[in-house]
Amino acid sequence: xxxxxxxxxxxxxxxxxxxxxxxxxxxxxxxxxxxxxxxxxxxxxxxxxxxxxxxxxxxxxxxxxxxxxxxxxxxxxxxxxxxxxxxxxxxxxxxxxxxxxxxxxxxxxxxxxxxxxxxxxxxxxxxxxxxxxxxxxxxxxxxxxxxxxxxxxxxxxxxxxxxxxxxxxxxxxxxxxxxxxxxxxxxxxxxxxxxxxxxxxxxxxxxxxxxxxxxxxxxxxxxxxxxxxxxxxxxxxxxxxxxxxxxxxxxxxxxxxxxxxxxx
Numbered sequence: 001x002x003x004x005x006x007x008x009x010x011x012x013x014x015x016x017x018x019x020x021x022x023x024x025x026x027x028x029x030x031x032x033x034x035x036x037x038x039x040x041x042x043x044x045x046x047x048x049x050x051x052x053x054x055x056x057x058x059x060x061x062x063x064x065x066x067x068x069x070x071x072x073x074x075x076x077x078x079x080x081x082x083x084x085x086x087x088x089x090x091x092x093x094x095x096x097x098x099x100x101x102x103x104x105x106x107x108x109x110x111x112x113x114x115x116x117x118x119x120x121x122x123x124x125x126x127x128x129x130x131x132x133x134x135x136x137x138x139x140x141x142x143x144x145x146x147x148x149x150x151x152x153x154x155x156x157x158x159x160x161x162x163x164x165x166x167x168x169x170x171x172x173x174x175x176x177x178x179x180x181x182x183x184x185x186x187x188x189x190x191x192x193x194x195x196x197x198x199x200x201x202x203x204x205x206x207x208x209x210x211x212x213x214x215x216x217x218x219x220x221x222x223x224x225x226x227x228x229x230x231x232x233x234x235x236x237x238x239x240x241x242x243x244x245x246x247x248x249x250x251x252x253x254x255x256x257x258x259x260x261x262x263x264x
Contacts, residue, residue: 050248053240055102055261057090074127075103078138081122090236092123092258100141101126102258119146122168123258143168144259150177158182165263167191169255176256178263186211189263193221196252205253207260219260221247229261 075082085105092100104121122143128136150164160182167176178191186209193203203221207229210216215231215238226247230239238261242248 047241047243048245049241049243050245051242051254052095053242053254053257054093054096055090055238055240055258056093057102057236057238058088074135075101075124075138078127078135079124079140081140081143082124082138083120086122091126094254098126100124100258117148121145121259140170142170142255142259144178144263154179163263167256167259169252172252178260183209189217189260191256191260193250193253193256196250205256227257231261 072082072086072088075086076084082103083105085108086103087106088101088103089106090102091098092102100123102121102123105118109117109119120143123141125137125139125141127138144165144167147164147166151162154162154164158181162180162182164180165178167178169176172194174194176191176194178189181188181190188209189207191205193205195202205226206220207217208220210218215229217229218225219227219229224244226244227240227242230241232238240257240261242254242257247253
């Protein structure tokens with residue numbers, strides 16, 4: 001009698017176990033159907049707003065932020081960024097709190113000669129006065145200015161009117177260029193978002209106009225929707241909602257948003 005090979009013996013035992021498992025396998029009785037799979041709950045389509053910015057351009061000249069003979073002089077004394085030819089034109093709210101006043105050279109831009117036109121818009125923290133101490137606030141937070149030379153070049157390049165603006169943000173030594181591109185339907189603007197931390201990468205921000213009534217835009221980084229701009233021209237109010245919690249914490253991105261609204 002020959003001794004069985006150990007490998008063959010193990011394989012034979014495995015086959016026997018498989019056969020027993022097949023015999024014990026339960027079959028579904030006739031007339032009884034398999035239970036239906038419960039469908040997954042539909043995804044929540046409502047976007048979570050992580051930060052809300054409201055830019056309110058005044059319709060009249062009678063507002064608390066403008067009252068007072070020396071109001072303009074106080075901002076001029078506080079910072080050199082507040083020009084003598086500026087007019088306060090509105091306020092900016094963050095999360096339902098008034099934080100900034102917005103001003104620009106309205107008379108020079110709207111009534112000046114075409115050859116000498118220059119548009120400069122800047123916003124500052126609201127100056128809070130107190131009897132016991134010097135006024136707080138009035139600090140420059142961001143500005144935007146048009147470049148006529150770059151606008152002519154860009155318009156010639158894409159064969160459509162294409163103004164070019166430059167952002168000025170405190171703490172950033174570079175002038176951030178914002179270009180208007182061309183779309184078959186609607187408009188588009190692009191500008192870079194520089195790295196704020198060492199591990200950050202350079203990002204390109206795209207504002208795509210929504211075709212329809214009003215001046216509404218969707219803000220993208222790559223293919224991801226980051227924010228939305230909802231314009232109400234009649235009320236002269238412009239609402240900005242930030243949907244991404246990470247970019248809602250990036251201070252440079254937040255500083256750009258009121259300025260972008262002035263351009264769009």
